[in-house]
Amino acid sequence: MEQCSSMLKNSCDPTDPNSYSGSDSERIHQAARAAFGAGVLLRIPPRRPLETEEFPRDYWLIDTAILLPENATLILDNCRIRLSDRCRDNFIRSANCGLGVTEVPPLRNIHILGIGNAVLEGAEHPRATGDSVKQLGLQTFGTDADKTGETPTGDWRNIGILLANVHDFSIAISRSGILTCGRFLWNTVRKGTSAI
Secondary structure (H helix, E strand, O other): OOOHHHOOOOOOOOOOHHHOOOOHHHHHHHHHHHHHHHOOOEEEOOOOOOOOOOOOOOOEEEOOOEEEOOOEEEEEEOOEEEEOOOOOOOOEEEOOOOOOOOOOOOEEEEEEEEEOOOEEEOOOOOOOOOOOOOEEOOOEOOOOOOOOOOOOEOOHHHOOEEOOOEEEEEEEEEEOOEEEOOOOOOOOOEOOOOOO
16 A cells, blocks of 8 residues: 555545545545555545645545446445536446447456445536437537537446446445445446445
């Protein structure tokens, strides 16, 4: 795991994003590297504002997806994660897929657990909404509409949690010690369970 000297003063938990400086995405990715590199779970607690912030906030504002490798457990512990207005990406994605990836190798054993009041919240001004059949600005909304070099339709990045070719996965929410389970359709995933 990363040494405490590379982290924020008075903080020495390398698996806690609050222990790092940088953008919220960078802070979460650093904690994810430390946690998954050590073979332990990644727990994202409520955000603690940095001392240098002019406008402190208690929610995580991410620009890129949280990537989950094989044998990863992510716990969203009473935290709120919002997509930034710059983000055109998923909230959470299996690490085997993304822009430019042509072959998606199988992954196993990925688990996501929301505890308490965990919230995933879209951008205030999303860059794209809708699926790949809908044109931005005509059939669906997005600030990328009519921008040169940007995809003119929604696409796979509009899927909140994307697990591609993942086996033995789970998604669950636990409130007040009660695990809430439901059904969810995953076209690209086999042998998994999900709870919403």
